Amino acid sequence: MKEIESLLSRAMTGITAEKLLSAVFHVAYQQYLPIAVWKLPESKHIRLAIDFSSVLQPVKADLEELGSGFLISPFINRGAEAWFIQADLYWQGNWESDMTKNFSFSHRAEQYFSEEFQKKAIFIQSLEKLLAQSISLPKLSFKSIPHSFFMSEIDFENTVNEAVIAIQQGQFRKVVLSRSKEVALPTDFDLIATFKKICHTYPHALVSLVSTPQTGTWVGATPETLVSVDKHKIFRTIALAGTQARGNLTNLSEALWTQKEIEEQALVSRYIINCLKKIRVREFEEVGPKTVASGNLLHLRTDFEININEINFPQLGSVMLELLHPTSAVCGMPKDAALDFILEKEKYNRELYSGYLGQVNIEEESAIFVNLRCMQLFDKKARLYAGAGITQDSHAEKEWKETEMKMEAMLKMLY
C-alpha cells in the first residue's frame, strides 16, 4: 500500500487542487469507480472518496455500523436501503492545498492480488499518466439523456390545483410537487470549475458531486440537513420550508412571511416532533423558526438538537434517518397519503432528487442532507429538479414560479 501512496504523491507534486480533482474524477469516471467530492456547510475543505470494491451494493443506512464513506439514497428507498461509496481512497484539502498532502487509503483489503488492490493500482497508474501529459484533459463523455415526462407550466399548475382540492377534501394537509427540466450544457462546460464555483457561491450548503455507474453523475448545493451527528455526539436536524426570493434584503430578520408559508414550515417542524415522539425522545432543543438564505432564496428554518449521550440513545442518528425520510419538506403530511399522490401525479422518477446524501463517519462525523438544488449530468445536457410545498392556500402560478427560482440555483452555475 505504501507503494501506491508514494506513487500518488509523486504523481501530484506541484499540481493545483482543481487540476488534480479534474484528473481524479476523470480516471474514476472512466474506470466506473464510484466517487464523491463534497464540501460541508461553513467549511472550506473539499473532501473526496473513491470506492474500489467490485460492485456497489445497496446497504442499510446504518450510520453507526457503516465504515467511512458517502451515502446516497434515492427519494424512494424501500427498506431504507441506500448506496454507500466506501472511502477506500480519501482526500481532504482546500482549493489552495498542497495536493501532495492529506491523501489516505483505507486498508480494507491488503491482499496484493485482490481485485480491489488491482483496481487501485490501475487507477493510480492511469492518474499518473494523465497528469504527466501537459495537454488539457480529454472531454468527459456522459451518457445521452433518457426520455423523461416533461411537465409544462399548465400541467404543473393543474396538478397543484388538484392537490389543493385533495387537501380541501381532507386527503392530506400538505404535498410537495416537483418536476424536472432539461437544459443544454455550455459547449465549454468544465465539471470541476463548475463545482468550484458552486462551492464559492453556496458557503452554507452541502455542495456535492457524486458519480456512480448505478446513479449517474449529480451535482448540487443543498441547504437542508436531514440528520447529522458530530464528534461530540450531538444529533441535529432542521425543519426547512417556505420560499421567497431574497432580492436586495441584507437584514434577514426583516423578511416577511405569509401565513401559508409559516404554516407550511410549521408542518415540517411538527413532523419532526412526531418522529421524536414515536421513539419517546422528549428532551430536545428547538430554536426558530428564523429566516435563512440559500443563494438568492430565503427559507424559514427551525433547528433541533439532541445530546445523544445524555439520552443514552446511541442509534438515534440511524433511527431518525429512517423515520424522517422523506420529510414533510419534500413529501408531505401525512406522509403516506402525500406519497401516494406524488407517485400518481408527478409522472416522472425523482431518482436521487429529494433523496438524501452525505458523509458517514468521516473524521468522526456523519452529516446527511436532503438532495435539493441539484442537477443530473448527461451528454451535452443537464436535468434540473425542483419542487414546492402545496397547502390549502397555494396559488398554482406562484408554486410554478417557486420551482423555476429553485432550478435557477443550478442553472446560474452553468452560465
Ligand SMILES: C=C(O[C@@H]1C=C(C(=O)O)C=C[C@H]1O)C(=O)O
Ligand atoms: C422541494 C424543495 O425544497 C424544499 C421545499 C421548500 C418549500 O416548499 O418552500 C423549501 C425548502 C425545501 O425544504 C426543492 O428545492 O426542490
